[in-house]
Amino acid sequence: MIRVLLAEDQDLVRGAMAALLSMEPDIEVVAEIDRGDEVLTAALQSQPDVALLDIEMPGVDGIAAAAALRGGLPQCRVLMLTTFGRPGYLRRAMSSGATGFMLKDAPAAELAVAIRRTARGERVLDPQLAAQALSDGDSPLSSREAEVLVSAVDGSSAADVARRLFLSEGTVRNHLSAAIQKLGARNRMEAARIAREKGWI
Amino acid sequence: MIRVLLAEDQDLVRGAMAALLSMEPDIEVVAEIDRGDEVLTAALQSQPDVALLDIEMPGVDGIAAAAALRGGLPQCRVLMLTTFGRPGYLRRAMSSGATGFMLKDAPAAELAVAIRRTARGERVLDPQLAAQALSDGDSPLSSREAEVLVSAVDGSSAADVARRLFLSEGTVRNHLSAAIQKLGARNRMEAARIAREKGWI
DNA sequence: ACTTTCAAGTGACCGATGTCACCTCGCAAA
DNA sequence: TTTGCGAGGTGACATCGGTCACTTGAAAGT
Numbered sequence: 173m174i175r176v177l178l179a180e181d182q183d184l185v186r187g188a189m190a191a192l193l194s195m196e197p198d199i200e201v202v203a204e205i206d207r208g209d210e211v212l213t214a215a216l217q218s219q220p221d222v223a224l225l226d227i228e229m230p231g232v233d234g235i236a237a238a239a240a241l242r243g244g245l246p247q248c249r250v251l252m253l254t255t256f257g258r259p260g261y262l263r264r265a266m267s268s269g270a271t272g273f274m275l276k277d278a279p280a281a282e283l284a285v286a287i288r289r290t291a292r293g294e295r296v297l298d299p300q301l302a303a304q305a306l307s308d309g310d311s312p313l314s315s316r317e318a319e320v321l322v323s324a325v326d327g328s329s330a331a332d333v334a335r336r337l338f339l340s341e342g343t344v345r346n347h348l349s350a351a352i353q354k355l356g357a358r359n360r361m362e363a364a365r366i367a368r369e370k371g372w373i
Numbered sequence: 374m375i376r377v378l379l380a381e382d383q384d385l386v387r388g389a390m391a392a393l394l395s396m397e398p399d400i401e402v403v404a405e406i407d408r409g410d411e412v413l414t415a416a417l418q419s420q421p422d423v424a425l426l427d428i429e430m431p432g433v434d435g436i437a438a439a440a441a442l443r444g445g446l447p448q449c450r451v452l453m454l455t456t457f458g459r460p461g462y463l464r465r466a467m468s469s470g471a472t473g474f475m476l477k478d479a480p481a482a483e484l485a486v487a488i489r490r491t492a493r494g495e496r497v498l499d500p501q502l503a504a505q506a507l508s509d510g511d512s513p514l515s516s517r518e519a520e521v522l523v524s525a526v527d528g529s530s531a532a533d534v535a536r537r538l539f540l541s542e543g544t545v546r547n548h549l550s551a552a553i554q555k556l557g558a559r560n561r562m563e564a565a566r567i568a569r570e571k572g573w574i
Numbered sequence: 575a576c577t578t579t580c581a582a583g584t585g586a587c588c589g590a591t592g593t594c595a596c597c598t599c600g601c602a603a604a
Numbered sequence: 605t606t607t608g609c610g611a612g613g614t615g616a617c618a619t620c621g622g623t624c625a626c627t628t629g630a631a632a633g634t
């Protein structure tokens with residue numbers, strides 16, 4: 173029996189996935205949670221073999237949850253699950269200790285197969301996405317540039333961002349300008365869009 | 374037996390929902406599709422009693438699919454399903470002929486109940502969201518203002534939008550300015566964010 | 575010790591953006 | 605039929621945003 177922990181914030185989707193897995197004779201869902209920050213405690217209690225983690229979750233995201241899990245329960249493998257095929261997501265998931273990485277638009281029949289492979293410690297990942305992640309390289313943004321960019325995308329002015337991050341307005345504009353150039357964008361919004369698509373912010 | 378058509382673009386989620394519904398003795402999934410523009414043809418072929426439509430889909434969205442369905446197969450009821458609890462979504466879904474409206478973070482056990490009620494023609498909707506939709510009122514944006522706003526959110530300059538919509542640059546700026554004021558925003562990005570949250574664009 | 579790298583800041587420049595006053599035109603309700 | 609409204613446009617204005625040159629200080633390689 174493979175013991176599975178299921179972390180996914182949308183109740184309907186989580187319940188449906190549990191139903192899907194309940195049809196497999198060798199898979200048992202031993203825990204269901206809807207927040208990233210409850211993954212570790214639930215895992216310590218239920219001792220799963222595989223944790224199926226969504227990336228987009230309230231609390232902390234699935235990537236941070238995977239890192240916590242590797243620290244607290246290293247024998248538990250992680251299969252990351254996400255809506256968005258962003259190369260940076262895959263990169264960050266892998267370096268936070270995930271064994272597999274699966275997209276939600278993969279065939280439903282693949283899920284059980286992927287779980288079994290993950291339980292055996294085999295790598296599960298989309299070849300296209302892996303190639304993309306390798307060719308894109310790592311994020312060219314410095315941590316400060318990324319921080320300023322995320323803080324500016326919601327329509328805040330440079331002055332707002334400066335107040336929020338305790339910087340001068342000129343510095344904020346300089347960081348944004350650097351980010352815009354590094355990403356080959358024409359303004360902050362385009363830069364944010366590109367960085368989001370790559371999974372860099 | 375209630376015959377159900379399932380339209381949802383993410384294969385894994387769709388398969389999982391089909392598994393969830395297959396456990397109900399009185400519900401049968403007679404069609405599964407992943408695009409909005411294939412809903413009508415699939416429905417005409419499979420003659421479902423209830424169409425379960427996701428809003429976010431490639432091709433045409435679930436709201437447009439619902440409208441097409443009401444024209445081509447009026448006896449089929451529509452239960453709309455969506456990730457985002459945006460008041461404008463509910464409003465537009467209802468006026469395009471949906472019988473029910475359900476969020477993906479509703480309890481999984483509710484789905485079958487909602488389908489049965491939809492099949493009987495009863496209204497299914499989240500009271501909170503309905504109240505919100507009523508208190509928000511309809512979109513204050515004129516059709517042109519909304520059009521200009523959606524065309525400007527991706528980081529395009531006013532000149533770009535002007536070229537794309539065959540307008541003068543000044544007119545684009547005027548429309549954006551009107552949208553910004555009507556939504557109580559401070560710039561085009563904030564206006565876009567507000568309009569998106571409400572489901573007005 | 576020296577160079578490189580990055581965060582941070584300053585001051586200046588110019589184009590883009592948001593606002594306002596005011597214009598025409600077509601259409602629909604009073 | 606007049607009145608009002610929205611689409612579309614023009615020109616002017618102040619502010620914001622993106623860029624550049626240059627400086628400082630701290631950390632890390634060589």
